[in-house]
């Protein structure tokens with residue numbers, strides 16, 4: 329499928345069959361769509377995001393919308409801005425977490441508070457263009473439970489980030505039992521059925537891309553070109569990305585543990601063969617064993633492999649430790665809901 333170009337984002341391609349003046353009951357929107365937006369220190373982009381989302385929402389009259397903003401403990405003006413965003417076209421829910429819990433926790437909070445028949449996850453920095461929402465809703469109305477948005481091209485990302493992301497997805501899918509589609513981020517539509525399924529997953533290590541792929545159901549993938557962030561900075565350092573990547577692998581696969589076993593077994597076989605060869609050489613050919621360098625090499629190699637194996641074990645034990653504590657994934661400090669004015673309210677005003 330051809331990726332949607334940036335120019336196409338500007339014109340929602342949804343065909344709206346309802347006229348603005350129609351007030352018959354049959355024309356009342358049947359479905360509620362929730363847009364979940366996690367945000368952390370996004371004061372520079374919030375107004376632009378809300379405006380662009382509102383334009384799209386205003387053009388769709390066959391569905392109702394609520395936007396659930398999750399302020400993940402921002403320390404800039406994001407919360408003040410979020411609380412005062414315009415609710416003319418949709419319900420606006422502003423939830424403030426008690427501190428910065430990380431994007432995965434913020435998304436979890438969003439899924440747990442969203443009321444919609446379908447939920448769309450959207451980054452605050454406009455890297456997930458809201459103009460694609462109509463196509464996502466169309467796919468959902470046609471029967472998809474999950475609409476994955478695949479990045480056909482990532483603008484404004486270094487070759488290193490693209491290459492490491494590519495290698496990571498390949499590795500993850502090789503080891504994981506529930507494959508994650510390559511280049512599909514958190515920008516997705518999930519039906520209520522899928523949201524309820526994900527809400528039942530009790531783990532504290534919330535690698536959302538994995539959790540969202542796990543339930544299965546009918547999936548559709550649409551491609552798009554991912555633009556650059558419109559303002560502000562990425563919140564992920566390489567160190568955090570490596571942590572997320574490790575969390576992805578260890579939450580969805582035990583293959584690394586098996587890998588350690590296999591490497592151990594192979595090295596033991598090799599050591600046994602080598603020992604046999606040394607005995608034969610000494611007994612049959614009478615050769616003394618010269619070998620300080622080879623002993624050192626073997627020691628170092630074995631030491632390295634053992635440490636890696638212990639490290640892998642440690643990763644899993646650390647995750648068990650977090651799960652065992654059963655702490656909540658996030659804490660809500662404020663939950664601020666402002667419904668959109670109904671038709672009657674507008675007439676009264």
Ligand code: UDP
Pocket residue numbers: 365366367368369370400428429430431434450451452453455557561562563564
């Ligand atoms: N985000 C968040 N909590 C965090 C880090 C990020 O809610 O601790 C939000 C951030 O505000 C943005 C989204 O997650 O809306 C994606 O973050 P970012 O743009 O920094 O990631 P990138 O696009 O660079 O992968």
Ligand code: MG
Pocket residue numbers: 451453455557562
């Ligand atoms: Mg971003």
